[in-house]
Amino acid sequence: MSEYAILVYPSANRVYTDSTPALLRAELAVFGLSALETEISEIGETELGGVGYLTFTTPAPLSERDLALLSNLSALYALFELGDGVLKPVTIGPLANFDSDLLTIQKYPGKTNELFTKLLVNVTLLATANPTAMLDEPLHLLDPLCGRGTTLNQAMMYGFDATGLDVDGKDFDSYEMFIKTWLKQKRIKHSAESGQVRRNKVRLGRRLDIGFGITKERYKAGDVRKLSYLNCDTLTTDELLRPNSVDLIVTDAPYGVQHGSHRTQDASLARSPRDLLAAAVPVWTRVLRPGGALGISWNTNVAPREELAAVLDKAGLDVREDGPYTGFAHRVDQAIVRDLIVAAKPV
Secondary structure, three states: OEEEEEEEOOOOOHHHHHHHHHHHHHHHHHHHHHOOOOOOEEEEEEEEOOEEEEEEEEOOOOOHHHHHHHOOOOOEEEEEEEEOOEEEEEOOOOOOOOOOHHHHOOOOOOOOOHHHHHHHHHHHHHOOOOOOHHHOOOOEEEEOOOOOOHHHHHHHHHOOEEEEEOOOHHHHHHHHHHHHHHHHHOOOOEEEEEEEEEEOOEEEEEEEEEEEOOOHHHHHOOOOEEEEEEEOOHHHHHHHOOOOOEEEEEEEOOOOOOOOOOOOOOHHHHHOHHHHHHHHHHHHHHHEEEEEEEEEEEEOOOOOHHHHHHHHHHOOOEEOOOHHHHOOOEEEEOOEEEEEEEEEOOO
C-alpha cells in the first residue's frame, strides 16, 4: 500500500483558491476512473505542519506512465510519497513545452482562470476513447468560443494543434497582438499569416494562422504545430473545418452577458447562452472525430445541467455522468456558479 500527498498550487484568485481542493479531488478521481493503471482510493485532505495537502492511496506504487499523467493535474504544485508523517518528494514531469507566462501574462476582466482551463482540458481528454493519448501524440483541440485564447494557449503548452473561433473582433485583435509578441520575445521559431476567411465569395471573417516549433531543431526538421484563430461566427464551424477533424472540443460558454453568435436575426439567440449552445452543439459535433469528446463549462444559473445534457444527447453524444464527472460545480461570484459537462462521440 502506498500513500501520496499533493501540495496544491496557490492561485492568485482567492475565490478559486477556496474551490481548488474540491475541484482537484474530482479531477484526480476522473484520472483514476479513466486513465490510470494503478487504482486510487481514499482521496482526502489533511494538514501537515499547518499546510493543507490532498492525499490518496494506491495498492502499489504509481507506475511511470501514471506519474506522467498525474504530473498534469491542473492544481498539482508538488507530489510526495507519504510515510509515517514524512514527505518524500516524487519527481514529476508535466507536459509544459513553454514558459508558464504563456498562460498567466494576459490579464483582463472575465478571463477564465488558467488552472480551471487546464482542468477542463484534462477532464475532456480523459473522456475520449484514448484517454492517455496526450502522452503519445499531438492532438487537435478546438475552442469554438475562444475569446482571448486561454484554451488555445493551454493546447500550445501540451504540444497540440489548436483552432479557435470567436466573433468578437476586439478579442481577435488582442490575441493576435499577444501571441505574435510572445512568440517573438521568447524567440520561438514560427510563421504567422493573417488574412480573410471567404466561402463561395462571401467574407465570413478574418483568420490568423501560426506554425510553431516546440524547439528550433524540431521546427527546422518540419515538426510544426499549427494554431489557427478564426474571427468568425461559431455557427460556421462545420463550414470552416472538415468533418471528424478534431480530437476534442473544449470551451467556456458565455455566462449570460456576452454572446457567441451573430449569424441569426433572432435576438434571443444572440443574447442567450442556453439558446446559443442548443444551436451550436450539433454544428460542433460534426467536426468532432468518433471517439473524441466535448467539454463545456457554463453558468448553472443560466441553464440547469439536465437541460445542457439533453442538448448533448440530442446531438448524438454520450454524456459522462459517472460519479466524479458531476463533482465540479463551484461558485465564481454572486451571479455565477460554474460547472462543467463532458460528452463523448461514439466510435
